[in-house]
Amino acid sequence: MNKVAGIIRVDRKVLDIDKVLQMGMTFRWRKHGQIWHGVIGRNAVQLEQKNEGVAYSCVNGDSSDSGLNSELIRFFDLERKYEIPHDDENLTNAVGKYEGIRQLQLDPIETLYSFICSSNNHISRISSMMTFLGSKGDLLAQIKSDTDVEPNLFRYQAFPSIETLAQLTEQELRAANFGYRAKFIVKTSASILENGGNSWVETLKSEDYVVAVEKLMTLAGIGRKVADCIALYGLNKRESIPLDVHLIRLANRDYNLKEAEKGLTPTRYEGIVARLRETWGRDAGWVQTVLFYKELQLSKEKKKSPKSKREKNKPRTEKKEVKVEVKEEPVELQSEAQVSSRKGPVVTTRRRAAQKIKTECDEMPLKKAKEEEF
DNA sequence: AATCGACCTTC
């Protein structure tokens, strides 16, 4: 087999695939030994993090080397240099401690389904649901285990087309453990098909953030928060801040937010994300991802050792200005290739009126929280 | 415009 392989020379401080591939952005990547297995477009991809960078190979020979290389750079968002407010000590510390987190640029359709599945759910079940959907896609390659220890073979499958997804029945999905989300999947697939299928979803990428979110929310199972997740990871909308109780909690603690965690009405949601956007700046979406990862780690540590809370009094490690940059000069992307967005009315079958999203914010940006009292 | 309960499983 004609195997394409190479390496992206990037420091672990810039890209840490162990972190980004299992934190709840993607749900179909698997790690066996040191190797990560997954699919990008129609490429069956293997990834391994080494000191020199991320080694990659494509095991189904669908792509040219340069093609896969630039796809990976895009996938891991490596041409972007993240910006953080210079006076945000909390963020600077978090970025310094939890390095290598990227705001992935994922397939819009797969991301859309992923986050419909994510409502009221946890990563392991979302993963199994997404693996089920993936099992309906084209088989690109598969590996057999050479050991008895790991008898499972990994199947690399392209994410199915909307047409294929639309054939799934609620009954079948419920049997596959989708619970009440089964109905959402069926309805949304039909709606997307009516709207124009794959190309309708693709054009959302060229819409403004607010418009994209409004259109996403016309679909069943996509509310405000899920729409933000799709916008951020699937449509590359970096101002998107998926807001949930965890984010409110950490912002209350570290950013003097002073908001209740419950009763998140549409109005409150817009007000809060507007303030956080002011606070976190241009790359607010990525900031959210980093801080969320930090919370994930903190809660894991807490679970492991419910020790005394005196830990907090440890002197903070002084971090110098954080530089986030790519070692290798990324290739230029041609933006001309994009089909211009249509001005005409996009036909959408709305089951409900799309809510307007307010973007104004009268409130002042948040101040950093002062040192907590102990 | 805000509040409330239901909804599939599972940790």
Next chain:
DNA sequence: AAGGTCGAT
């Protein structure tokens, strides 16, 4: 109770 959405009030 959980990483939300939907429909009714």
